[in-house]
Amino acid sequence: MSIMEYNGSAVVAMVGKNCVAIATDKRLGQRALTVDMGFEKVAPVTDNIYIGLAGLATDVMTLHDRFRMRVNLYKHREERTIEPKTFSNMVSHMLYERRFGPYFVEPVVAGLEKNGQPFICSMDLIGCINYADDFVVAGTAADNLFGMCESLWEPDLGPEELFETVSQAMLNAVDRDSMSGWGAVVHILTPEGVITRELKGRMD
């Protein structure tokens, strides 16, 4: 089993009309054993940016702390809050710094630019950025998520419709992956604020 599959994860982000969604599962495993069903994989970076990390749990936790440090330093130096695209570049740089001894994570960034424009991107473990205008996926359930997103996503979904779409994509993808699931959390970012909902899923 590869190191990226050791803990198990499923992360997806989708673009809607003036909103973005980011969702992750909640399982923390050690190979086949499930250790925690409330493990946070997505964290707010600013009011308008969320980052979800799939992959090795220890690196997920360490990187969340390191991002918080770097974003705070940016705010002190620049006297303004960081923007999603800039933050993504920062993440990419931090990952490539470790090119020959990488963090075993696959980040997914979702946010709203200053002008309200939705932004999503994903990266591989050494920082190659993939920008998308529809959806991005990561984790052990990535293949399943690709299939679900490709069939369910359509452009210009409002916040409530986007919530339904991303929830169905997540729930049905993790049901076909033995290493992810055990509940899910969905964040919808809109200009008015963030709506966070927990999904009740299969606990197997």
Added chain:
Amino acid sequence: MTTLKPGEVNLGTTIMAVKFDGGVVIAADSRTSTGTYVANRVTDKLTKVEERIYCCRSGSAADTQAVADIVKYHLDLYTSQHDEMPTVKVAASLFQEICYQNKNNLSAWIIVAGWDKQTGGDVFEIPIGGSLHRPEFAIAGSGSSYISGFCDKSYRPGMSKEECIEFAKNAVGLAITRDGSSGGVIRLAVITKDGVERQVVYGNELPTQYTG
């Protein structure tokens, strides 16, 4: 972890069988995985080898299907030749012969359970390697390690049919929650002299568990 060949399909699994006065209750989860992908989430791991004798399969899906088919053939022949139903012990013995003699090529952990006129309900377990055991109740598969303590604490000799069913539902349900290789629905079968009653327990009908 099991020694599967690359690409081979794994019955990750939690299976169990419990004896009661008059028959047995057998139970299994329904997940078949290829690596991390869930190839079948509604598998039937409770396989009939004779009218009142079933086996619960775990390990390699191919190996256990092949072994069960061969045993089914031999039991059919036995019934023809003896004009009477084989005992569960005979079925278990046939499973053991195949699993032991082919131990280097097989990955199978099987529970054989059923009802016969001589003994009533009977349970046998054949772990990897091909030894034969005859416990009062048996648990097997990757998910069984998580429920050994629970089963040892909950089991009492002389439980009724209904108590055995609840015991099995609780045990398999707990294992499904913790074991990534087990999941889906719980398939149950109650085997008595009157026949085989099969039932399915869905996730939302499970006894309540703490899940954080």
